[in-house]
Amino acid sequence: MAKGRQYFGDGLAYLNPSDLKGKLIVIEGTDGVGRSTHIELLQEWLEVQGYGVITTGWTRSSLMSKTIESAKQGNILDHWSLSLLYATDFADRLEHQIIPALRSGFIVLADRYIYTAFARDTVRSGEPTWIRDVFGFALVPDLVCYLRIDADTLALRVLESNGMDYWESGMDLRLGADLYDSFKKYQTLMIEEFDKMAEEFKFEVVDARKSLEEIQEFLRSKIQPMLKDGRNRGLARVPVPVGTPAPTEGS
Amino acid sequence: MTPSTPPLRTFGQPHAFPGKLIIVEGIDGSGKSTQLLLLQKWLESRGHNVFFTEWNSSDLVKETTKKGKKSKSLTPTTFSLLHATDFASRLYHSILPPLKAGMIVLADRYAYTAFARDAVRGVSRAWVRKLYNFAVQPDLAFYFKVPIDTAIARLLGGTRGQFKYYEAGMDMGISQDVTESFKVFQSRILSEYDKIVDEYGLTVMDATREIEEQQDEMRTVVTKALEHYKPKRGGYGKRTAVFWRRFGLSKPE
Numbered sequence: 001m002a003k004g005r006q007y008f009g010d011g012l013a014y015l016n017p018s019d020l021k022g023k024l025i026v027i028e029g030t031d032g033v034g035r036s037t038h039i040e041l042l043q044e045w046l047e048v049q050g051y052g053v054i055t056t057g058w059t060r061s062s063l064m065s066k067t068i069e070s071a072k073q074g075n076i077l078d079h080w081s082l083s084l085l086y087a088t089d090f091a092d093r094l095e096h097q098i099i100p101a102l103r104s105g106f107i108v109l110a111d112r113y114i115y116t117a118f119a120r121d122t123v124r125s126g127e128p129t130w131i132r133d134v135f136g137f138a139l140v141p142d143l144v145c146y147l148r149i150d151a152d153t154l155a156l157r158v159l160e161s162n163g164m165d166y167w168e169s170g171m172d173l174r175l176g177a178d179l180y181d182s183f184k185k186y187q188t189l190m191i192e193e194f195d196k197m198a199e200e201f202k203f204e205v206v207d208a209r210k211s212l213e214e215i216q217e218f219l220r221s222k223i224q225p226m227l228k229d230g231r232n233r234g235l236a237r238v239p240v241p242v243g244t245p246a247p248t249e250g251s
Numbered sequence: 252m253t254p255s256t257p258p259l260r261t262f263g264q265p266h267a268f269p270g271k272l273i274i275v276e277g278i279d280g281s282g283k284s285t286q287l288l289l290l291q292k293w294l295e296s297r298g299h300n301v302f303f304t305e306w307n308s309s310d311l312v313k314e315t316t317k318k319g320k321k322s323k324s325l326t327p328t329t330f331s332l333l334h335a336t337d338f339a340s341r342l343y344h345s346i347l348p349p350l351k352a353g354m355i356v357l358a359d360r361y362a363y364t365a366f367a368r369d370a371v372r373g374v375s376r377a378w379v380r381k382l383y384n385f386a387v388q389p390d391l392a393f394y395f396k397v398p399i400d401t402a403i404a405r406l407l408g409g410t411r412g413q414f415k416y417y418e419a420g421m422d423m424g425i426s427q428d429v430t431e432s433f434k435v436f437q438s439r440i441l442s443e444y445d446k447i448v449d450e451y452g453l454t455v456m457d458a459t460r461e462i463e464e465q466q467d468e469m470r471t472v473v474t475k476a477l478e479h480y481k482p483k484r485g486g487y488g489k490r491t492a493v494f495w496r497r498f499g500l501s502k503p504e
Binding site: 063095 | 315325327329335339382384
């Protein structure tokens with residue numbers, strides 16, 4: 001039998017994680033790879049099967065989302081404050097959303113996780129120890145799927161959708177003369193960091209240039225075996241509402 | 252020091268900036284802020300450029316802390332992280348620039364405050380120490396040691412009149428009575444400080460003594476620490492000297 005859930009490093013000293021029976025599934029990948037679309041599809045797929053699902057996303061805590069927004073508008077230049085703001089947001093969501101959901105046997109779909117913070121801080125500071133220590137209180141996830149893309153394709157996709165954003169272009173790092181150059185250099189560095197982590201933390205890597213259906217298929221094939229295993233360990237099953245069509249895909 | 256004593260912990264290497272960082276620690280009512288203020292006036296009267304900074308004061312997280320405190324949704328970990336964010340922001344904006352410019356920076360509370368408070372609130376001691384690993388090692392760190400009853404008497408007798416909710420640890424459900432809660436909570440902090448003093452080698456001040464006595468001792472220690480300090484002057488000092496020379500006077504001290 002597995003040891004049960006664990007903390008990444010120095011955990012929450014006041015909370016024993018071993019009885020958190022739900023599943024924590026992380027989708028990582030840079031902006032513009034389609035994470036949120038896939039999470040929506042996964043949520044629907046899981047809910048139709050009767051599982052209790054919550055989603056949680058980077059900087060979405062009620063405590064911090066406004067603070068982070070206003071900080072990004074203005075004057076934070078140091079990587080410590082920025083990373084600590086992310087860590088505070090993450091801690092708030094961990095303690096108020098993720099842990100309660102896991103305790104009740106829910107499946108938690110996390111749109112980005114600590115690895116995003118690791119990549120961003122390491123690109124800025126050049127050393128990974130501190131940021132990993134800071135996030136020591138995070139729970140080790142059951143599965144990390146990484147939607148990998150190259151910087152060229154990513155640049156095109158981002159330009160086609162929302163355009164390039166100051167922070168996603170790493171403009172605070174002054175890597176390039178303009179937004180495009182900076183974006184390319186920054187995202188290349190980020191992808192390098194993610195690639196290193198993919199090996200170290202055993203991510204399930206999928207090429208984000210594949211079709212939406214292919215990627216979704218891949219994600220489901222990785223999640224499916226965990227559910228079988230989880231049934232014996234008390235994943236919450238929510239009764240399917242009357243009138244919901246029977247699941248047709250992903251059986 | 253006996254050979255068996257473990258080496259003192261630091262935040263990485265001592266800094267190589269031309270300025271000096273002097274910090275004070277102690278519980279509320281220990282008199283540390285009064286002593287630091289007196290030290291600041293004294294240093295300024297001696298012609299030093301002094302920069303003052305205090306705990307939990309950056310605009311960035313002030314609002315959020317207030318919001319979290321109001322809704323009582325802060326956990327020991329988010330509480331700790333918010334203070335670390337505040338500290339990081341102040342380190343970057345208020346502490347490092349004057350240190351690099353060669354000024355004397357006086358800090359009312361430093362990372363040790365977090366080590367003591369956060370441990371009492373229940374976060375891992377190892378974790379909170381790692382959290383502050385980016386901090387600069389102070390050149391001089393004073394700890395104002397005071398018995399809990401003396402601190403309470405000072406706070407109740409002073410202008411403050413009452414204890415603040417979080418300072419009294421009221422969120423921890425120790426007691427409904429604010430004074431009782433303060434006493435228990437701050438006593439726990441005192442025992443954390445005792446460990447930190449040994450761990451980091453803080454300079455302990457007997458904070459039960461008269462204000463003047465303490466200040467004299469503080470100045471002696473500071474004078475020694477500033478022995479090799481070469482103050483850098485901005486243009487202002489020179490110009491005042493020129494100004495006074497016009498009247499046939501030397502610059503007043």
